[in-house]
Amino acid sequence: GESVGLHLPTLSVQEGDNSIINCAYSNSASDYFIWYKQESGKGPQFIIDIRSNMDKRQGQRVTVLLNKTVKHLSLQIAATQPGDSAVYFCAETDANYGGSQGNLIFGKGTKLSVKP
């Protein structure tokens, strides 16, 4: 979702429930997408990625879904745990990612709060 002013969208879930975090990306030319987890006072941590030739990718307890038609990305976390509490960012980029011309564009972020 989009933030208003300085307030991050917050998703509050009960421990053990599934979480779904959504992201709308901006560039139809983007072909590589990444979800990052950022804990307070730390740098972003890679969670999972997906290329535009896929619409779903699964990791351990996490699944990323990509809908290129509406430029929408989602992160699903199964059996959410208190340690999952953090801010989650989606990021998009193009084929030059990581090189001298490839930049990551970060979404606004969603704060996930897990209640024990």
Added chain:
Amino acid sequence: GAVVSQHPSWVICKSGTSVKIECRSLDFQATTMFWYRQFPKQSLMLMATSNEGSKATYEQGVEKDKFLINHASLTLSTLTVTSAHPEDSSFYICSAGLERGGNNEQFFGPGTRLTVL
């Protein structure tokens, strides 16, 4: 593998002074490093892309004379905030690019919290 460190992790300085932040790739060589700035409750904003042995490429609106970037080796990039002011207080994060398994990836450092009094 693919660990990136930053030093210092936090710094407090007086207005008008300059502060240098180091970004190191500890177990790989990075031709390209990136510097981001993150204000509270906001996303990461790319400031500049640093290429080893050449001048950095700055994003629109980022003053190159204020934020000096040096990438003297394949494992070290530095960001110097010159004549820092309170509005420069922020969380500065670097990342290092690495090609792995056919993909080019960015690995992020832990960030540096700068507070300018």
